[in-house]
Amino acid sequence: MTYLRDAMLTGDETIETPFGVLRLEHSFPTEESSALLFDQLDAQRAAQAYLWSLPLVGFVTWRERAAETFGATGFGDFVVYDSLREKRGIVTANLTTPYIINFTSLADGPVLIDYPAGPTAGGVLDFWQRPIVDLGQTGPDQGNGGGYVVLGPDHDDAPFKDSGRYVVRSETVNVFIAFRVLTQNPQLMAAAKAGLKLGRAGSDPAPVRFIEGVDREWSATPARGLQYWQDLATVLQEEPVREVDKALMAMLEPLGIASGSTFAPDERQRRILQEGAALGELLVRNLQVNPRYTAPYWAGTNWYKSFDFQVDQETDTALQLDQRATWFYEAVTSTQGMVNPTPGTGQVYMTSKRDSQGRLVRADRTYRLHIPRDVPVAQFWSLTLYSEDTRRPYDNGGTETRSVSLDSRDQQLTFNDDGSIDLYIGPTTPTGTEGNWMKTVAPDGWFVYFRLYAPTEPFFDKTWTLPDFEAL
Known part of the structure; x- marks a missing residue:
């Protein structure tokens, strides 16, 4: 018997594959092997x-x-x-x-x-x-x-x-x-x-x-x-x-x-x-x-631009299948304004699924996101929590929008003295931070979109950076 990678594909041969054992007789696949190959081809x-x-x-x-x-x-x-x-x-x-x-x-x-x-x-x-x-x-x-x-x-x-x-x-x-x-x-x-x-x-x-x-x-x-x-x-x-x-x-x-x-x-x-x-x-x-076709937007972080390909979904030489599949698995719609914004117009969608240690986030652990002051937006920013299972807004039992989405126009948020803000995601939150918290329920994994509405120049020149989530 030979492994698939070493197969000679000639004469009489028995080949071990991840999907079963194939047999060649006088270089032809046997009837049973033919059925396996058709199943593998179609799958x-x-x-x-x-x-x-x-x-x-x-x-x-x-x-x-x-x-x-x-x-x-x-x-x-x-x-x-x-x-x-x-x-x-x-x-x-x-x-x-x-x-x-x-x-x-x-x-x-x-x-x-x-x-x-x-x-x-x-x-x-x-x-x-x-x-x-x-x-x-x-x-x-x-x-x-x-x-x-x-x-x-x-x-x-x-x-x-x-x-x-x-x-x-x-x-x-x-x-x-x-x-x-x-x-x-x-x-x-x-x-x-x-x-x-x-x-x-x-x-x-x-x-x-x-x-x-x-x-x-x-x-x-x-x-x-x-x-x-x-x-x-x-x-x-x-x-x-x-x-x-x-x-x-x-x-x-x-x-x-x-x-x-x-x-x-x-x-x-x-x-x-x-x-x-x-x-x-x-x-x-x-x-x-693990979007292997791109890199984090800010060096040293785990934040990616969610829509990171051409709006027509192809280049001169290739259909952007992996990029397109990633976005349309976890999201819907695209417009020029959300893909190619210019300073002061359009929107930017940033996403992260790992913490500051590079570990995938978990629904049974609490995290802090420190948002520095002067978020570069002409309109407002928001942080929205989504289910990894459904990719829809997270269902944590809350009945109000702010249970799964917090934004800079929210009068109930508590900002730090320097204008920055700390938001929390997890099953519990430190005492006194409940107004800045979105609850998770294990084992429903989660991810977020940090949206910038009408992003301004410090976003584009990257002089403003959003740090990673920190596990508490």
Whole structure:
């Protein structure tokens, strides 16, 4: 018997592999070995297809669950996610401002958007979660409001060239439209909602329907097991196959997933798809914890920029599969403003999963995060706690937003005399620090996003640094 790495692959040979013993007779795999090789081929392909498909499944999961939970099924239905329970369903949701979100199909024609003026951050994304256009302060309207036309993959742009609207095109049939009002002023929120209109080409945009106050627990975390592939098969029937995705589509065909085909896997395919989904999630979780394609943002720390790749998800020579999988496993959406901010505009998302000793953080241990004074933001900063299991806002039994998200506008926070602040995460906290604490519950592991809204120059030139968590 030889090990796989030493195999001669000729004549009669018995080869030991991590997935079983293979036998060659006169250089051909035996019937039993052939079955093992096909299983291994398809399991590897399923695991890689899991990583590839995460952004697509993330959006179709959100769309379907929002329809079930909030009744958002009509054109122009925008769900307002405001309460903790509403936001706790969204993967790595920001808890400091309400989300206003819509999923729209372009199958029935281009969509017209009348977008309101004001301090907002938003965008239109395709179903690979790539920004088609930013809306608001980081978009072409620059916060002044304006009209947009969103074309589908095959729509003619000629009728809109002199429309006075910003004309953009999606490579997918389904699109995501969303924005946030970056202020706690209720009058500005009301004005933004009143100014938002949506319509189809050939008619004037009309006021949209806002779905508010549902306040229910729900989940947009992609399913595990066979349901993951069912969701992928569903959305693949709606979308064109891009040139860049043809190789992965070929890998999925032997597993029963193909454009124009009903997903009805046999017993073997079901087994391999379930194994592939589990292995794929383990692979991407390892990348999430150990992002080998990048380095910490501040030297000597364990803080990474969460979104650390191109917004179109590819370079001149490669599709950024690992980078994309990492982000869309633990998060949703992307805009130019959150990926390529400039001093005084946009947002930055920083994350850490290790303490000052380089150890992975634990839910049964308490940590202190010392935030130096003069955080470089023109607006505000926030620290939000997430579950490693669900990647959604951490469920520690709290009913208030500040139980899992603390920010610089919070009047209940206690700052140090020099303007710095110490925040605590763990099952308990030192006496007198309860107002600066977010609770963890073992064994639900956790991670954080430290968000900087409108980061200023000291962030970009790194003259301001955020230290690591310190275990107490």
